Amino acid sequence: MAHHFADSIPAHLLMWQRVREYAVPPSMIATARRAVGDWAGACAAARVDVDLDLRAVRDRHGTDLTTHLRADLRRLAPDLLRWHLPRIAPDGWLRPGLTISLARYRGSGGTPLQLVVRTPPAWADAGQRISLALFEEPGNGARGHLSHPHPHPHPHPHPHPDRRFRLDLHRHLWDSERSGELARRCGAGMAPSMALPDRSHAPARPGLPDRPAVHDPSWASASWAAEAELLLWAEGRPRGAFTVRLGARSRAVLELVAPDDSHAPTVRPLREALPPQEVAALPVLPEAAARVLPDLELLRAGLIATDRLHPLVAAALAASGSLAASGSVTASGPGPAAGPAARPGDPHRVECQGEVHRIALRDGALTAIDHDLAQLRREELLVALGGPALPCLRAIDEAHRNPEALPAVRERLGHGDVAGALAVVEGLLGHDAVLRDGPLREELESAAARRVDHGLFRSGLLDAHPRAGAVGGGDGGGAASDVRHAEAGHRPRIDRRTPPAIRSKRNSRARPRTGQTC
Known part of the structure; x- marks a missing residue:
């Protein structure tokens, strides 16, 4: 049995190991409900809130669109979608404040619509619940907005679908009928470590580093050409340039080229430098296509057992022989402890x-x-x-x-x-x-208090962190939250959910000690 040392395992793999252990428990995998077409029950089991009304969609956009939407909802595997949603370090929680496109439709009058999944903002992410909605794309100069069945929908910080985290080109990550494509699309049969395209001879670009790291095994650079072809085809471009986000301030500008239509396209660094404005307007390779599937990395490192995988993921990898090829361990091997x-x-x-x-x-x-x-x-x-x-x-x-x-x-x-x-x-x-005072009781009470904040966000009573003083609707919901925390003797700790203004005041050495404020 191979021994793994914590200092030799990449931090992102340790995070994904915890995510695979706790983020999608067996109680959320409603295979029986999906089999009988109970998509609403499957969403409820996977803690997915449905913010759309099929009758309202039919009245507004016609029967044809509603038929396609209902078919996609019946194929939707909400537990598989949650399994593949983007997450953040170090806790492995869902990336907050995202709107991710799942499918695109054409409504009555040519109005483009998208089926989207949304994650709440960080301050209201208790329970890690997600929601489904319809997004009407902008047209005739109007701004895009979310179709909501309720007259007073809860606000969302980023209602527009994110270009970097889109799944409409990766239906195998949420569609139960196309989950078998996972092994082919994620490059399970390719070498576990590939090198990124060398940009050492590419001209310098303003605001970008000279070269990215070129030997990171988490990048699926071997499949970038095929994925870029799908991306550019969806954007109406047969060939051309696109970008890959390599880091917070690092972006690779690449070009999809081929001698003619009979040859497979390849990717190469863009030869001529582009202004930053043009680079920002180029299509972005989705994160699901840019990186190696985390499950494959975990299997190759021996950090997960095959029986801990999602059933649809395990079936897709087993059908292609990828489990044996990756050297994965069995249930008796070293799985997540x-x-x-x-x-x-x-x-x-x-x-x-x-x-x-x-x-x-x-x-x-x-x-x-x-x-x-x-x-x-x-x-x-x-x-x-x-x-x-x-x-x-x-x-x-x-x-x-x-x-x-x-x-x-x-x-x-x-x-x-x-x-x-x-x-x-x-x-x-x-x-x-009867729980006594201590860390266990504090954790349970904190989780309950944060679920209240999530409920306020869902109801539309709050559109910002309750400590920020911005109350949606002006009914004093933030003050009520402050009173509730004060009565419980709870002093909120400084974390990523705390607004920057409050964090700077709490961390300042010169903050006033009296009741006077500046």
Whole structure:
């Protein structure tokens, strides 16, 4: 068995390992509902909110478009879509504030429409819920907008589909009937490490680095020519230039060329320099085409077992023979270690009073079973008066406040798997356990408070971070949120959800200590 050291594994693979373990639990994979055409039930199981009304779509855009839309919804695998959505480091949560195109339609009167999936902003991403909607593309000088069945829809920071994260050219990442194309489109049979095109002789471009990193195995550069051909064809360009985003300030400008239509096109660096404005207007190769499928990287590194893959992903890779070719491990090999599930009745052993005592679940609560009830009551009274506690009672108290499975509970709560997190807690402490003050209770209370913020965002009551003072609708929702947090004694920590203005004030050494403000 190959041994893996944490310092030798890329950080993004460790992130994807956690994502594959916790982000799409088995309870979200509603294969039976998809099989009978219950797309709405499958969306509910995968925590996907449907922000479209087929009757309203039919009345506004006609029967033909509604027929195509309904067919796509029946083919939609929302759990597979969640599996492949873009994520951010280090937690592996969904990239916030995105609108991603899934399919394009032509409505009545030639109005272009897109079926899109949206992720909430970072401050309202509790539960990691996503939503489906229709986006009407701009026409006749009008700005594009989201079609919503409700008269007061919740605002979205970026309603326009993102060019970098588009899935309308990659239906195999969400369409259950085309998921078999995954192995061919992701380049599973190609070499695991490919080099990016060399730009050492390309002219310098303003604002761009001289050369990108050329030996990064996470780039699927071997399939860029085929993917760029699909991209340019969708944009109405048979050949031409396109860009690949390599980093926050790094972009490769490439060109798809071929001697004639009978030859396969190839990719080469653009020979002439373009102004930054023209570079920004070029088509962008989608992230799903630019990078290697994370599942393939995990399989090649031996960081995931085949039975931990999504069923449709595993079936597509197995049908092409990619699982054996990638050197993947089986279920008995080194998969992601989530820890064994706690079984009710499994005793914990503690050295107490010169003996080894057992702690196990009795009548729905964690109990020191080698002590009688009278002795336990006397010891609990002694602890209440400030006396020392028995080792058994200390172990029970520590299990309630800071259990060994707290990292797993925290990961599940972060990815929105509240039911899975509570199942772990009940398996450890029992269904009648009363949580005591400590990290475990703080995590559960924080997850509940953040779900309230998400509900306010969905209802349209808030369109910005509740601490930013921007209240959508002017009904004091932000002040109510502040009061609720103040009553709970909760001081929000500085993280990526905190607005920049508040973060700068909290981190400033010169911030005033009195009630006066500047």
